[in-house]
Amino acid sequence: MNDQLFHPHSLKVTCSNCSLRELCLPVGLSREELSQLDAVIRQSRRLKRGEYLFRSGEGFRSLFAVRTGFFKTSVASQDGREQVTGFHMSGELMGLDGISANVHGCDAIALEDSEVCELPFSRMESLGREIPSLQHHFYRLMSREIVRDQSVMLLLGNMKAEERLAAFLLNLSSRLSSRGFSANDFILRMSREEIGSFLGLKLETVSRTLSKFAQQGWLSVDHKHIKLEQPEALKALVSGCSQAPSV
Amino acid sequence: MNDQLFHPHSLKVTCSNCSLRELCLPVGLSREELSQLDAVIRQSRRLKRGEYLFRSGEGFRSLFAVRTGFFKTSVASQDGREQVTGFHMSGELMGLDGISANVHGCDAIALEDSEVCELPFSRMESLGREIPSLQHHFYRLMSREIVRDQSVMLLLGNMKAEERLAAFLLNLSSRLSSRGFSANDFILRMSREEIGSFLGLKLETVSRTLSKFAQQGWLSVDHKHIKLEQPEALKALVSGCSQAPSV
DNA sequence: CGGGAGATTGATAGGAATCAAGCAACGTGG
DNA sequence: CCACGTTGCTTGATTCCTATCAATCTCCCG
Known part of the structure; x- marks a missing residue:
C-alpha cells in the first residue's frame, strides 16, 4: 500500500526541503530561518488549466511562487484588448505589481494544471526585518522584474x-x-x-x-x-x- | 547682500524640509526618523543638460531621486538601437533596476540642468529594518515601477x-x-x-x-x-x- | 553670419494587420 | 466507436500603417 495514505504529513512540502529553494529564496538561510519561512508560507494551492490565480482589481494579500506548471499574466484594457505581460514557470514569482496599490494589477491564469506557494506579503515583510538577506532577496526579485520588463520594452519598441x-x-x-x-x-x-x-x-x-x-x-x-x-x-x-x- | 553667501548652511535642503517629501517618502515619519534619513541621504548632486547620472554597466550603489529637472533612462542594444524606458521628473526615483545585479541596467541622462538626491541603497535597506513604513514604501515604489512598465507594454503592444x-x-x-x-x-x-x-x-x-x-x-x-x-x-x-x- | 542639429513635410516602400478560406486535432454525445 | 461541432492553427490575398528615403526649413549657438 501507499505510505502516503497513512502518513499524509510525509507528503508535506516545505521550503526547507523544496528543490526550488534556490530560485525562490536567498542562499545561506539557517535552519531556524527556514522554519520561520515554513510557518508563514502556505504550501501548494492547486489550480487546473484555465483557472485564475488572481484577477486584476482583486485585493492584494500574497505573492505566489510557481511550484509546478505554467502561468500567464496579462493586463486588459477597457475595450477588451489583452496584453500578456509574461509567462511564468517554476520558481518564478507573480503578483509583485499588486504591492503598490494593494490591488492586483493583472490577471494570472494557469496554462496547465499547476501548483503554487502562497507568500502572505505583510508577513514576509516583517520576516524580512528579522532576516536581512530575505529582505534583500525581495528587493532583488522586484528589481529583476523591472529589468525583465525593460527588455520586453526593447523587444516591443525596436x-x-x-x-x-x-x-x-x-x-x-x-x-x-x-x-x-x-x-x-x-x-x-x-x-x-x-x-x-x-x-x-x-x-x-x-x-x-x-x-x-x-x-x-x-x-x-x-x-x-x-x-x-x-x-x-x-x-x-x-x-x-x-x-x-x-x- | 545675499544672506546665503554668509550662511550657506541655511541653504541646505534636507528631507525634513523638502517640498517633495510626500513624493519620495512615506507619510507619518517622526522627526527622529526624518533626521535619520537626513543623515543618510546625500543632498543635491547637480547635473548639466546632457550629463549622465549613471551608465548601464556601472556598479550600483545608490538610487537617485529627482529634485529638480528632467531625466530620461534608456537601454541600448549592442547594434546601437536605443530604447528610452522612461522620463523622470521631480520626486521620481531612478536606478531600481540596478538592485538585482548590483549593476546599473540602463543609462540615466539629464535632459535639462537638474538636481538629484542620492540614496545609498544598502543604508536605506538597513534603515528600512528600523522604520517599517520606509521599507514598505520602497516595496511600493518598486511595485509602482512594475505597474508603470506593464502599462508601457500595453501601449507598445496594442x-x-x-x-x-x-x-x-x-x-x-x-x-x-x-x-x-x-x-x-x-x-x-x-x-x-x-x-x-x-x-x-x-x-x-x-x-x-x-x-x-x-x-x-x-x-x-x-x-x-x-x-x-x-x-x-x-x-x-x-x-x-x-x-x-x-x- | 554660417554651420548644424532638430523638426517638418512629401513620396515611396515594406512589413504586419486584416479579411478570408481551409485544415487538423480534440472532445462530446449519440 | 464514429459523426460532428468547436477550437486552434495554417496559408493566401489584400490593405493599411508606419518606416524609410529625401528635401527643406528654422532656430540655436558658436
Whole structure:
C-alpha cells in the first residue's frame, strides 16, 4: 500500500526541503530561518488549466511562487484588448505589481494544471526585518522584474516580428534549460494568440514566422512541440538586440 | 547682500524640509526618523543638460531621486538601437533596476540642468529594518515601477501611433499637473526622436502625428511648447486603452 | 553670419494587420 | 466507436500603417 495514505504529513512540502529553494529564496538561510519561512508560507494551492490565480482589481494579500506548471499574466484594457505581460514557470514569482496599490494589477491564469506557494506579503515583510538577506532577496526579485520588463520594452519598441519570436523562443529555451529540461526540444504551453499578445503581434504573424523558421531548417514545429535545430541561427537574428534574461 | 553667501548652511535642503517629501517618502515619519534619513541621504548632486547620472554597466550603489529637472533612462542594444524606458521628473526615483545585479541596467541622462538626491541603497535597506513604513514604501515604489512598465507594454503592444502619442501627452500632462504645473500648457523636455524611441515610433511619425493633432485643433505645437486645446479629444483616443498612471 | 542639429513635410516602400478560406486535432454525445 | 461541432492553427490575398528615403526649413549657438 501507499505510505502516503497513512502518513499524509510525509507528503508535506516545505521550503526547507523544496528543490526550488534556490530560485525562490536567498542562499545561506539557517535552519531556524527556514522554519520561520515554513510557518508563514502556505504550501501548494492547486489550480487546473484555465483557472485564475488572481484577477486584476482583486485585493492584494500574497505573492505566489510557481511550484509546478505554467502561468500567464496579462493586463486588459477597457475595450477588451489583452496584453500578456509574461509567462511564468517554476520558481518564478507573480503578483509583485499588486504591492503598490494593494490591488492586483493583472490577471494570472494557469496554462496547465499547476501548483503554487502562497507568500502572505505583510508577513514576509516583517520576516524580512528579522532576516536581512530575505529582505534583500525581495528587493532583488522586484528589481529583476523591472529589468525583465525593460527588455520586453526593447523587444516591443525596436524589434521586428522575426527578431521578437526568435528572442522569445531563446528565452523560453534558456529558462527551461536552467530548470533541467531540454533546451532545444520543448512544448509550448501557450497558444499562438497568447504568444502574439505577448510579442505585440497577431496570431497569424506568429504562425507565419514559425513556418518561415521551419522552412529555413532552424527549427521544426509540430503543433505545440518545438525543436530548435539551429539555435545559433536564432541567436544571430537577435544578436545586436539586448539578450533575453535567463530566469 | 545675499544672506546665503554668509550662511550657506541655511541653504541646505534636507528631507525634513523638502517640498517633495510626500513624493519620495512615506507619510507619518517622526522627526527622529526624518533626521535619520537626513543623515543618510546625500543632498543635491547637480547635473548639466546632457550629463549622465549613471551608465548601464556601472556598479550600483545608490538610487537617485529627482529634485529638480528632467531625466530620461534608456537601454541600448549592442547594434546601437536605443530604447528610452522612461522620463523622470521631480520626486521620481531612478536606478531600481540596478538592485538585482548590483549593476546599473540602463543609462540615466539629464535632459535639462537638474538636481538629484542620492540614496545609498544598502543604508536605506538597513534603515528600512528600523522604520517599517520606509521599507514598505520602497516595496511600493518598486511595485509602482512594475505597474508603470506593464502599462508601457500595453501601449507598445496594442496601440497605434496616434493612441501612443495621445497617451504619452496625457501622461505627461497629469504628472506635471500633480506637481502644480499647468496640465494643458507645457514644454517638452525631450526631442522628437526621444519621444519616438520611448513610444516605439520613428521621429517622423511623432512629428506627423503631432501635426495631425494640431490640424484637428486638439492641441497647438510650437517647437517644444505644447498646448492641449481639447484634452478630451485625446482622452477619447486612448479611452479603452488602459489609463496612464498618474505619477 | 554660417554651420548644424532638430523638426517638418512629401513620396515611396515594406512589413504586419486584416479579411478570408481551409485544415487538423480534440472532445462530446449519440 | 464514429459523426460532428468547436477550437486552434495554417496559408493566401489584400490593405493599411508606419518606416524609410529625401528635401527643406528654422532656430540655436558658436
